[in-house]
Amino acid sequence: MGQARRKEKQDQSPTEPAPSQEPSVGTAWVKPAGLTRKGWAVLVGLILVIQFPLIHYALFRGQPDARATVPYAQDFSEPGVVQRDFFSTGGYWRVTQGELLAPGVKNNPLWLQAALPDDVAVEFDVRSELPAGDIRVELFGNGRDPASGYILVQGGWNNALSVIARRDLNAPSLDALRRRAARKGQANVDLKASGFFKEDTKVRVELRGQPVQAGRTYHWRIERRGSLLRWFVDGELMLELDDPFPLKGPGQDRLGLSGFESQIFWDNLRVDTPDKLPFTAAPRAPTPPPGPYADDFNRDTLGDAWSATNPSAVKLVDGALVVELMHNRPMWLKQPIPTNAVIEFDAWTDNPEGDIKVEAWGDGRSFYAGDLRLQYTATGYVFIFGGWRNTQSAIARQNEHTNDRAVRDGAAVVAGKRHHIKITRSGGTLTWELDGQPFLTLKDPAPLEGPRNQYFGFSGWKNRVHFDNLKIQPLAP
Template sequence: MGQPRRKEKEKQDSPSEATPRQEPTAGSAWVKPEGLSRRGWAVLVGLILFIQFPLIHHVLFRAEAEATTTVPYTQDFSDSSVVKRDFFTVGGYWRVLGGELLAPGVKNNPLWLQAPLPDDVAIEFDVRSELPEGDIRVEVFGNGVDPSSGYVLVQGGWNNSSSAIARLDMNAPLMEALKRRAARKAESQGDTAQAVDVASVFKDDTRVRVEAKGTPVQAGRTYHWRIERRATLLRWYIDGELFLELDDPRPLKGQGHDRLGLSGFESQIFYDNLRVDTPDRMPAKLAPAAAVIPAGPYADDFNRDTLGDAWNVTNAAATRLVDGALVVEQLHNRPVWLKRPLPRDAVIEFDAWTDDPQGDIKVEAWGDGRSFYAGDLRLQYTATGYVFIFGGWKNTQSVIARRSEHTPDRVARDGASVVPGKRHHFKLTRRGATLAWELDGQPFLTLQDPSPLEGARNQYFGFSGWQTRVHFDNLKIEPLAP
């Protein structure tokens, strides 16, 4: 059959005469197109309500979180089915891996233990972060569904710079702000009492936190946490030492505030050996109090066979004494810490040398005296104090860095520095916020720190290093007069 001719095709394609197309005329008013009928709107609304029913029910008729287990509770995560059986979460690929519970970048979606907590509780577990971001989070007395519905404990948060106990909001105002408000209220009422009554301004929905700055998480290091509450006092211990505490005059408890949630954000965190009970049935095992060693003058010429008790060696296989000098090689940022504390203002002098043309002589000062790197060697290390690097990056740059040697706030000097085989003399001086480095009798670098590291967690010196074989000798520490 042949194709239709042009005129016949145009006739076939033209609109029917029964339904003529209405062409708008110039100047005619716009007419709103016909919308959904009442029945159509009813169907649409019904469909939306059907799809969103779980969320609407959760918001309007929120019930107590389901309980599938009880306290006392013990879990070593040897059984992978425990995540679905004993816990609940709204997000994150929580799973058991190698006998540990893995939180792989869970974006603040807690894994809630489905057991009501007693008002007075003790919680213990082991935890480590495999990435330098740190940011270990745990929530207690939450509602079992929503993050920040209870007390949030954060170790190494805020770019691994600080730790906190936060009530109802991780970024809540500090306790000091609440105390100032209580003081203003007392003053307005003519109360001249010395003690500030924080309870006078505390409400059920008060958001507040206490924090510890300069407390980074060391990647790869396993920490032992204990969280304990008795009455109004919530205490947090790390490795047997009291770390932070919050006294809450209106403690969160009861339905809606009775769940434990393990959490995290972007880091890769492993939890293990979880135990939950009452403080009386699970008493704390605190670390023995360390002998108090006064800060003051110190000298060491390393002219002996062993380092002895004066030093905390975090990588024994990479540390030894050779011909009256301390020698480190393949240390991988695991310092040899001096146990004697540093004065805040002090002069540190020593000799250092290497035969390796790649240089890389490193020490850490005003650190915590015990931390070391134990993570993936391809990742960067976050120190606890000030890091002095001479001829780093294959002898191309020297720096003074505040905790992280890769951040923009460090001070740097480019160019080859280390002379292979030469004994270089270091002199490090600190006065308050100013750190000055002299090398071989000449000024070398200076760092001004607007938020200086100081206090009990920042008063130790350590010889450090990465791969290079480095010799250290003739250490002298002298306090500076006020």
């Protein structure tokens, strides 16, 4: 039989059109059928099989080994001690030339395999060979995970900050916790009794302006008695944290040495109880009591009354103090000032961008030592006159860039004009008068006070600024 002609082929085709691949207009979308119960069961089973090692480790890993005992002493003269007495999940920890080396271990602690007593003293020598500093120790951790206990950091955050942190390096400060309680009308409240500090609270105490010097060996002592954790460096108290829920017991009883990117060397480690590892704190240099002070700078040199953290940026010219390129490194008055006081001085600049700055009720020694592109957090109250290219003035509590500042917008500094500034503090209220007129007021619900907040300093960023006729008087009752 011959092939059908074209017309015959057409006649043999079905009379109904072939179904279209596109849904017709108005046709409702139907959800594809999902997995059946059996399918879901198979999928869950596969996941459990694949993840079984991790799940088993998380649930049943138990306590870390205890190969060593307290009291413990180690001079790292034996290379095999790392493998014998310690444990780490990462980092090429090793002994070299009688010292323990942490070569950029990226926050992988080297845990001592010994259970710590609740009251403990830890001492060692340590140095960082890189300018980054960032020496870290973990105390009362779980022996495996970083940030599982107390983390002590000397020269962290670009070598600008030292902290004792409870379970989180980036936790809010204890000072911020107190301020939050004060905003709720509970100033000077017991944080534990009021519920602001709980067992799972993550918090830290911090100290600024104590950078680690590359190549310098520091002697650390950490001790805890009861709830009080204290940290000394070279015999001087660095920081302390009184924890109402002290971390202790199984799962919170290990010591870890740590670091991040620095090359850190450790030696002469000793661990014992505080009574069996005696310690005498270095005596503090005597300081004069807070009181009045006056300076007209009418001399050739600064003298012993002042401490310049950036000596090349300050000088005396024609009976006035001149600062330039200070980069937030204050010149501190060594004598403490009263908590409630009146501070007066003259200030001027020939630069139309203004930017006149002083710091009051700071710690008397801190300064900015980090990347100049990053912000500076002060230890006291910062008074900024015509900052940000003479567009804004502010009273800031430590941080110049937060929303809790008192701010006044607009140009304020008149180039070449000698302005008179008067600052008055009464408790948590700070008032600023400019040329005899009210200018700004800040009310702090948790005022900065105490031994680390009783100093005054002249500061600045870049511009050339003149200061003169400083007078500090206790506030009249």
